[in-house]
Amino acid sequence: MEFIDELRKLKEQVKFSARFELDKDYDNIVIAGMGGSGIAGKIFQEIYTKKPVTVIDDYHIPEFVNEKTVFIGMSYSGNTEETISATNEAIKKGAMILLVTTGGKLSKMEGQKIAIPAGLQPRSSLGYMLLPLINTFMPQGDDVRERTYKALEKMDSDNRNMKEMAELIHDGDKIPVIYGCSPYRPVAYRWKTQLNENSKVLAYSSYFPELNHNDTAPLRDTYRKQEFIFFTFYTQSEPRVTKRIDVTSDLTDTKFIRIKPEGESLFEKLFYLIHYGDYLSYHLAIERKLDPSDVSIIEKLKHRLEQN
Amino acid sequence: MEFIDELRKLKEQVKFSARFELDKDYDNIVIAGMGGSGIAGKIFQEIYTKKPVTVIDDYHIPEFVNEKTVFIGMSYSGNTEETISATNEAIKKGAMILLVTTGGKLSKMEGQKIAIPAGLQPRSSLGYMLLPLINTFMPQGDDVRERTYKALEKMDSDNRNMKEMAELIHDGDKIPVIYGCSPYRPVAYRWKTQLNENSKVLAYSSYFPELNHNDTAPLRDTYRKQEFIFFTFYTQSEPRVTKRIDVTSDLTDTKFIRIKPEGESLFEKLFYLIHYGDYLSYHLAIERKLDPSDVSIIEKLKHRLEQN
Numbered sequence: 374m375e376f377i378d379e380l381r382k383l384k385e386q387v388k389f390s391a392r393f394e395l396d397k398d399y400d401n402i403v404i405a406g407m408g409g410s411g412i413a414g415k416i417f418q419e420i421y422t423k424k425p426v427t428v429i430d431d432y433h434i435p436e437f438v439n440e441k442t443v444f445i446g447m448s449y450s451g452n453t454e455e456t457i458s459a460t461n462e463a464i465k466k467g468a469m470i471l472l473v474t475t476g477g478k479l480s481k482m483e484g485q486k487i488a489i490p491a492g493l494q495p496r497s498s499l500g501y502m503l504l505p506l507i508n509t510f511m512p513q514g515d516d517v518r519e520r521t522y523k524a525l526e527k528m529d530s531d532n533r534n535m536k537e538m539a540e541l542i543h544d545g546d547k548i549p550v551i552y553g554c555s556p557y558r559p560v561a562y563r564w565k566t567q568l569n570e571n572s573k574v575l576a577y578s579s580y581f582p583e584l585n586h587n588d589t590a591p592l593r594d595t596y597r598k599q600e601f602i603f604f605t606f607y608t609q610s611e612p613r614v615t616k617r618i619d620v621t622s623d624l625t626d627t628k629f630i631r632i633k634p635e636g637e638s639l640f641e642k643l644f645y646l647i648h649y650g651d652y653l654s655y656h657l658a659i660e661r662k663l664d665p666s667d668v669s670i671i672e673k674l675k676h677r678l679e680q681n
Numbered sequence: 682m683e684f685i686d687e688l689r690k691l692k693e694q695v696k697f698s699a700r701f702e703l704d705k706d707y708d709n710i711v712i713a714g715m716g717g718s719g720i721a722g723k724i725f726q727e728i729y730t731k732k733p734v735t736v737i738d739d740y741h742i743p744e745f746v747n748e749k750t751v752f753i754g755m756s757y758s759g760n761t762e763e764t765i766s767a768t769n770e771a772i773k774k775g776a777m778i779l780l781v782t783t784g785g786k787l788s789k790m791e792g793q794k795i796a797i798p799a800g801l802q803p804r805s806s807l808g809y810m811l812l813p814l815i816n817t818f819m820p821q822g823d824d825v826r827e828r829t830y831k832a833l834e835k836m837d838s839d840n841r842n843m844k845e846m847a848e849l850i851h852d853g854d855k856i857p858v859i860y861g862c863s864p865y866r867p868v869a870y871r872w873k874t875q876l877n878e879n880s881k882v883l884a885y886s887s888y889f890p891e892l893n894h895n896d897t898a899p900l901r902d903t904y905r906k907q908e909f910i911f912f913t914f915y916t917q918s919e920p921r922v923t924k925r926i927d928v929t930s931d932l933t934d935t936k937f938i939r940i941k942p943e944g945e946s947l948f949e950k951l952f953y954l955i956h957y958g959d960y961l962s963y964h965l966a967i968e969r970k971l972d973p974s975d976v977s978i979i980e981k982l983k984h985r986l987e988q989n
Contacts, residue, residue, distance in 0.1 A: 401733045408894030422743035425709045425733035430891040431863050435730035455890055548905055555739050566895035573902045577885040582763055583738040585982060586716030587874035593978040594881045597856055611740060620985045670901040674893060677928045
């Protein structure tokens with residue numbers, strides 16, 4: 374499949390309706406996933422705050438996991454070694470096991486499973502990873518999904534803005550930095566990872582208001598600042614954060630490219646911002662005359678690790 | 682106080698013995714803190730895994746906070762607006778309130794308090810912030826503290842290695858990137874923030890194994906890679922992670938400067954790595970002929986925000 378066709382599949386994913394059945398009470402949620410799967414967990418952690426949610430992007434689970442823990446293991450291939458390791462540990466602790474995968478070893482492990490469509494690059498399955506979590510713990514109405522579908526469809530047919538941003542990065546030979554803000558902080562990280570994998574550029578993310586306590590210091594200085602290009606989500610949902618963005622830009626004399634999410638609900642804005650980053654990274658790959666789908670180095674790395 | 686004298690106070694902080702009294706059962710821990718205070722929370726979250734620990738570096742607390750939550754508000758000045766906001770919300774929810782501060786508004790709020798010495802820059806109080814958490818939930822023996830004290834003292838009298846690293850960054854006009862690994866991931870972030878505030882350079886951090894799922898892709902390419910210098914913690918505590926570091930360096934043809942923490946216990950290694958970053962950032966400021974203590978831009982920002 375052409376990579377652009379993969380990107381365009383995101384809109385269908387927001388309509389994915391699979392959900393888990395929770396048949397007993399629980400104290401906390403632990404989600405294990407790497408890369409795109411981990412980002413689904415991180416986004417969910419940010420938007421679902423009724424129970425403590427811990428995201429594991431590593432081999433081991435925390436000591437507190439027990440039979441009152443909902444453990445969710447997510448891996449597109451089903452063979453991600455860190456996620457397999459964490460899931461094995463959670464099974465031994467007697468946690469309630471929920472799994473999202475296309476197949477692989479994970480699909481053979483004990484637990485309630487949601488099968489998602491195969492044939493995509495793992496990073497193109499973010500919707501399939503995130504929707505089972507949202508459907509289970511904070512279901513959205515069909516109207517919201519429909520509006521989100523239409524917004525993404527619109528972006529698929531007109532993404533000139535994102536192409537222009539990609540040209541800005543490429544023509545200026547810039548290193549992209551993306552500043553997020555709650556509840557879209559992991560989406561800034563998603564942009565970073567899409568720029569890494571699709572565009573093959575080093576990129577970094579951080580978030581307001583935390584960055585006002587550290588990152589802001591070098592922004593006044595000119596140490597290599599001209600090498601970077603700064604994007605900031607500008608959601609205007611928390612007035613103090615909006616103020617911080619404006620004052621930071623002014624005081625440090627730094628231009629922030631403000632990305633305002635469209636849509637009424639958090640769900641719409643979330644996917645608007647996610648898709649914006651998809652297109653930005655896609656267009657930057659094209660500008661750089663690189664294949665956005667190629668992540669052979671990561672494949673080689675996995676292969677080398679399997680041999681050892 | 683000279684900034685170097687502040688750095689040297691870290692060794693005394695590892696002997697700070699104040700602790701909270703927990704007089705009832707609890708389900709989870711929520712820590713609110715920005716910048717250095719937040720990093721203390723993030724480090725604690727990584728090393729204490731008996732209960733879910735959530736770190737808030739923002740204005741609002743999660744919905745799950747209730748009377749079975751231990752809420753810890755930390756601010757050196759006691760006037761950090763995000764932390765005051767979060768603490769107010771936690772008080773309204775009936776959480777068990779614990780506070781660490783030198784004074785300010787936080788010291789006047791209801792809750793059990795630990796007063797820490799004033800007169801430092803907030804980022805130089807990391808030990809004072811972290812020790813009450815460690816003392817309360819995972820107390821360390823005096824022998825471990827004593828060995829840590831001596832290791833930090835040794836670094837105070839000989840930090841030529843860190844000076845050489847700072848020269849490498851400065852002479853090459855490089856942008857530092859620090860790769861951490863569990864359980865020292867927030868220490869990589871600490872290095873980044875110390876480089877931001879003390880050395881006034883843009884710097885970034887990430888961690889293994891997660892970075893193998895994204896950051897690794899551009900490392901093979903040469904897109905601006907020569908602008909960066911890569912440090913990685915090399916703890917050898919998880920064989921698969923050690924392997925990943927070696928294979929990543931080899932496959933992407935990227936030199937990682939490996940920092941091996943000295944010491945026997947996690948506590949010693951933790952402070953060894955923290956202090957290493959302190960000295961690196963200090964020496965880089967000196968190389969750049971800048972005052973490491975100056976963070977006037979952050980002060981100006983706070984002032985501007987207070988007016989609005």
